[in-house]
Amino acid sequence: MKTRYSKEYVLALVAVILGLLAGAILMVITKNNPVEGYLFLFKGGLMNVERVGNTLATATPLVLTGLSVAFAFRTGLFNIGAAGQMLIGGLAATAVGLTFDWPKPVLLTVMIIASILGGGIWAIIPGWLKARFNVHEVVSTIMMNWIAYWTVYYVVPGYFKGEYLETESRKISQAASLKVNWLTNLFEGSYINLGVILALLSVVIVAFILDKTTLGYELKAVGFNRHAAQYAGIHVNRNIILSMTIAGALAGLGGATFYVGYASNIQIGILPSQGFDGIAVSLLGANSPWGVLGAATFFGLLHTGKGFMNAMTKIPPEIADTIIATIIYFSATSILIERSWDRLKRRTGGVR
Amino acid sequence: MWELIVQVFPYAIAFTIPLLITALGGLFSERSGVVNIGLEGLMVAGMFTGVLVISRFEVLFPGTAVWIGLAAAFIISALFSLLHAFACISLNANQVISGTALNMIAGALTTYLARNITGSGNIQIVHSLVRQDIPVLSGIPILGKLLFTQTYATTWLVLLILFVSWFLLYKTAFGLRLRACGEHPHAADAAGINVYRMRYIAVMISGAYAGLGGAIILVAISGEFNGTVGGLGFLALASLIFGQWKPLGILGATLFFGFASTIANVSQVIPAMAKIPGILLKTFPYIVTLIALVLFSKSSQAPRAAGEPYDKGKR
Numbered sequence: 001m002k003t004r005y006s007k008e009y010v011l012a013l014v015a016v017i018l019g020l021l022a023g024a025i026l027m028v029i030t031k032n033n034p035v036e037g038y039l040f041l042f043k044g045g046l047m048n049v050e051r052v053g054n055t056l057a058t059a060t061p062l063v064l065t066g067l068s069v070a071f072a073f074r075t076g077l078f079n080i081g082a083a084g085q086m087l088i089g090g091l092a093a094t095a096v097g098l099t100f101d102w103p104k105p106v107l108l109t110v111m112i113i114a115s116i117l118g119g120g121i122w123a124i125i126p127g128w129l130k131a132r133f134n135v136h137e138v139v140s141t142i143m144m145n146w147i148a149y150w151t152v153y154y155v156v157p158g159y160f161k162g163e164y165l166e167t168e169s170r171k172i173s174q175a176a177s178l179k180v181n182w183l184t185n186l187f188e189g190s191y192i193n194l195g196v197i198l199a200l201l202s203v204v205i206v207a208f209i210l211d212k213t214t215l216g217y218e219l220k221a222v223g224f225n226r227h228a229a230q231y232a233g234i235h236v237n238r239n240i241i242l243s244m245t246i247a248g249a250l251a252g253l254g255g256a257t258f259y260v261g262y263a264s265n266i267q268i269g270i271l272p273s274q275g276f277d278g279i280a281v282s283l284l285g286a287n288s289p290w291g292v293l294g295a296a297t298f299f300g301l302l303h304t305g306k307g308f309m310n311a312m313t314k315i316p317p318e319i320a321d322t323i324i325a326t327i328i329y330f331s332a333t334s335i336l337i338e339r340s341w342d343r344l345k346r347r348t349g350g351v352r
Numbered sequence: 353m354w355e356l357i358v359q360v361f362p363y364a365i366a367f368t369i370p371l372l373i374t375a376l377g378g379l380f381s382e383r384s385g386v387v388n389i390g391l392e393g394l395m396v397a398g399m400f401t402g403v404l405v406i407s408r409f410e411v412l413f414p415g416t417a418v419w420i421g422l423a424a425a426f427i428i429s430a431l432f433s434l435l436h437a438f439a440c441i442s443l444n445a446n447q448v449i450s451g452t453a454l455n456m457i458a459g460a461l462t463t464y465l466a467r468n469i470t471g472s473g474n475i476q477i478v479h480s481l482v483r484q485d486i487p488v489l490s491g492i493p494i495l496g497k498l499l500f501t502q503t504y505a506t507t508w509l510v511l512l513i514l515f516v517s518w519f520l521l522y523k524t525a526f527g528l529r530l531r532a533c534g535e536h537p538h539a540a541d542a543a544g545i546n547v548y549r550m551r552y553i554a555v556m557i558s559g560a561y562a563g564l565g566g567a568i569i570l571v572a573i574s575g576e577f578n579g580t581v582g583g584l585g586f587l588a589l590a591s592l593i594f595g596q597w598k599p600l601g602i603l604g605a606t607l608f609f610g611f612a613s614t615i616a617n618v619s620q621v622i623p624a625m626a627k628i629p630g631i632l633l634k635t636f637p638y639i640v641t642l643i644a645l646v647l648f649s650k651s652s653q654a655p656r657a658a659g660e661p662y663d664k665g666k667r
Contacts, residue, residue: 026461030468078448125642135645138389138448139593142586143638150638154631271583279452316467321460329435329453332445 008286011334015284016298018337019327023319032315041320044308045301051308053187056196057262059300061086063199064254065278066285066292067206068119068247072137073287074210075243076223081126081141082251083275084148085119087266089252090259091152092118094169094266097176098160104175111176112198112256119252120245122148127244131237137244145271153268160266168267178261195257200293202250207289209246219243251275273321280328299324356622360614361498362483365507366572368610370395370565373510374588375595375602376517377561382597383521384554385534385547385657386440387447390433390454391562392585397432398425398563400462402570403475403577410479418481422506422567429563430556432458437555441548444661455585463579476576481506504572513561518599530554534655537662547662562588590641596653612637 024034045055065082072079092114100107126140160169178193186192210216221229222239230236258274259266281299285291302324306317330337374391381388388394406421413420436454439445467473486500521527532540533550541547565588566581587609594608595601616633619625625633 026464030465080448080452129642129646133646133649135642135649136593139590139645140642143590143642146583146586146638147635150631150634153634154629276452276456279449280456283449316464316473318460318464318467318473321456322464325453325456325460328449328456329439332449332453333439333443335443335445 009291011337012284012286012291012295012331014337015327015330015334018330019323022326023323026319026322027315030315032313037309037313037315037319040309040312041302041305044305044312046305047308048188050188050190051304053190053192055297055300055304056187057191057193057300058303059296060193060195060199061254061258061262061272061274062277062281062296062299063293064202064257065251065274066281066296067202067289068251068254069278069282070285070287070289070292071206071210071219071250072243072247073282074223075219075239076226077127077130077137077240077243077247079123079141079244079247079251080138080279081123081144081248081275082254082278083271083273084141084145085122085248085251086255086258086272086275087148087152088122088255089115089119090255090266090272091155092252093256093260094160094172095155097172097260098170101175107176108178108194111260112253115252115256116249117252119255120249122252123244123248124241127241127248130244131240145275149269149271152266156266156268162265167269169265171264172260176260177264178257179264191262193257193261195261198253198257202253203289203293206250210289215242251278254278277324280324283328283331358497360611360618362502363617364607364610364614366504367613368606369504369507369510369572370568371584371588371591371609372565372603372606373513373568374562374565374585375591375606376514376599377558377565378589378592379517379521379558379597379599379602380530380554380561381558382592382658383534383655384530384551385537385655385660385662386437386551386555387451387659388433388436388555388558389448389451389589390436390458390585391451391558391588392581392583393451393455393458394429394433394559394562395566395569395581395585395588396455396458396462396579398429398566399570399577399581400458400466400566401425401428401563402567403477404469406477406479406571407475410477414479418479418571421477422564422571425563425567426560427563429566430560432563433555433559434552436559437552440661441551441555444663447659447661459579462577466577466579474576474578477570480575481571506568506572510564510568514599514603521599531655533662534657537657537660541662541664547664551662587637590638593648593654594641594644596648597655598653608640609637612640 027034027037046052065086068082069079093111096111096114122144126137126144129135129140130137156169157166162168162170178195180194183192218234218239221234222236226236277299281292281295284295302320306320309315310317374395378388378391402421402425405424406417409417409420436450439450440447463473466475481504483502483504485502490496490500529545530550532545533547537547569581570577591602591605591609595605619633
């Protein structure tokens with residue numbers, strides 16, 4: 001296992017370098033200075049304590065959606081529905097936060113549980129459809145994304161309408177926000193919130209489930225070979241539903257960290273891009289919890305830095321998304337890198 | 353009621369056509385054995401190419417610029433789809449991941465370039481496609497009013513492509529070979545068909561069609577580019593499955609989506625439908641797709657080798 005991981009991390013690193021290179025070439029083509037661009041991009045994410053805090057806050061939902069996609073992947077399922085699960089989780093947390101007037105610790109606990117349940121229940125449906133009817137989860141989760149999109153579109157203006165705008169919910173109060181004074185002060189006024197701790201906890205828990213428990217072993221066995229797992233007496237269908245549910249719960253929690261942590265309201269008419277970036281995070285992180293943590297932090301850095309770069313140069317902020325997309329393409333085609341790596345080794349006389 | 357149908361019909365058709373051509377593209381790709389989840393990105397690429405070309409040429413030739421734009425979208429998206437083809441066919445990459453990467457690249461890259469050009473990321477065209485009555489046919493009672501009045505030329509173009517595609521897939525040796533690659537690539541290979549080349553061609557057709565679909569949205573519906581086609585590519589994918597990987601099935605499925613979405617959009621102004629909650633109308637197409645998937649999954653007509661990289665060594 002150890003060697004497999006280290007090789008995958010090398011491939012991920014090469015993909016990152018190639019992605020950054022592609023970004024540099026794009027900047028040159030559009031008559032911008034890539035050195036200056038990257039300097040401001042990384043400065044924008046790391047320059048001071050506040051910006052580091054923002055990087056971590058941006059990475060928080062990415063860690064959770066990345067874990068969500070990675071967890072499903074381990075069971076051989078492709079969860080493209082993290083965006084929808086995130087929306088429903090965020091909606092559930094927002095609904096609780098705007099409805100009840102309890103002391104902060106109680107309220108936050110209930111909100112977090114609501115988001116986990118919301119995302120989990122949303123993902124049970126594609127899981128069950130896959131297990132019971134063999135409906136491909138890629139298509140069903142895409143459908144669930146749009147159902148979530150329209151649910152939020154009608155529920156928010158209908159029940160939680162904002163003070164000024166129909167298109168967003170009321171602002172959640174200080175008592176219902178994952179932002180807490182000591183963390184905000186520690187990072188000098190950044191967007192960082194308790195979500196970062198929840199995300200770290202999730203990484204540890206998911207790593208523990210996957211590597212140390214029977215459940216994790218069974219899930220991975222189903223992912224490696226469904227038929228062999230069935231033959232070995234593992235309840236494949238139950239594991240598929242369970243895996244999707246846990247994946248959805250993680251994405252739902254990601255929704256809470258975004259909508260009642262990073263932001264302070266929920267907007268209609270947007271599928272959160274973090275849901276799709278979760279696929280990228282999971283792939284770059286080799287579907288391992290710690291890899292996801294690293295990949296999400298890196299993407300969080302790119303996303304936080306792009307605004308500063310855009311302000312200081314003429315480079316459009318979408319360069320960050322382009323770099324991320326290119327990295328994913330290179331990790332999908334990593335076999336090319338592997339082949340050239342092997343060829344290089346052979347040529348230099350190294351042992352294969 | 354009749355008034356209403358006459359009013360809704362053109363909108364439903366306008367929504368159906370880009371969906372139809374994109375889903376047809378997906379049909380070629382999947383029939384050859386390559387799942388193409390990147391249709392959304394290919395549409396965006398086509399829409400972007402279209403807006404760039406048309407906004408440059410419409411000053412010089414206002415009438416024909418639209419057609420130059422559509423042709424450019426057709427070609428550029430076919431080239432863009434080579435990224436997917438190369439990853440899936442030559443490198444045995446996971447097809448769903450490669451398609452997802454394609455979607456992400458298209459969305460991000462085009463918005464980046466658009467922002468570089470205009471500063472805001474929005475590019476508009478002045479001359480959209482003109483709606484025309486078809487002479488003689490529009491005089492037919494009932495049907496004339498519904499089908500042949502105020503139509504876009506692209507609608508007829510896409511219907512022509514639908515017919516040609518059907519003919520190509522079911523009545524020619526090329527189509528037989530292409531379908532064989534998606535069912536039993538090893539048998540096809542044994543019969544002397546170059547599976548890799550067939551799949552490359554099929555993926556490029558899917559790119560060209562999806563690009564055309566994206567450009568049609570531009571010239572017939574939106575008139576501006578803002579970096580997204582709002583999930584229509586995914587809806588085309590659903591139509592492909594809903595339509596059971598058959599041209600006529602796809603036509604039916606896309607018409608269904610066209611009407612369902614249009615009705616949901618106009619429901620507020622129709623007294624009879626105003627009582628139905630909007631959320632039900634809007635989610636209706638997606639829920640029906642899920643139900644359809646459940647019903648069809650037992651007797652799925654999916655190409656057997658779709659999603660599996662072809663490995664010559666396993667023959």
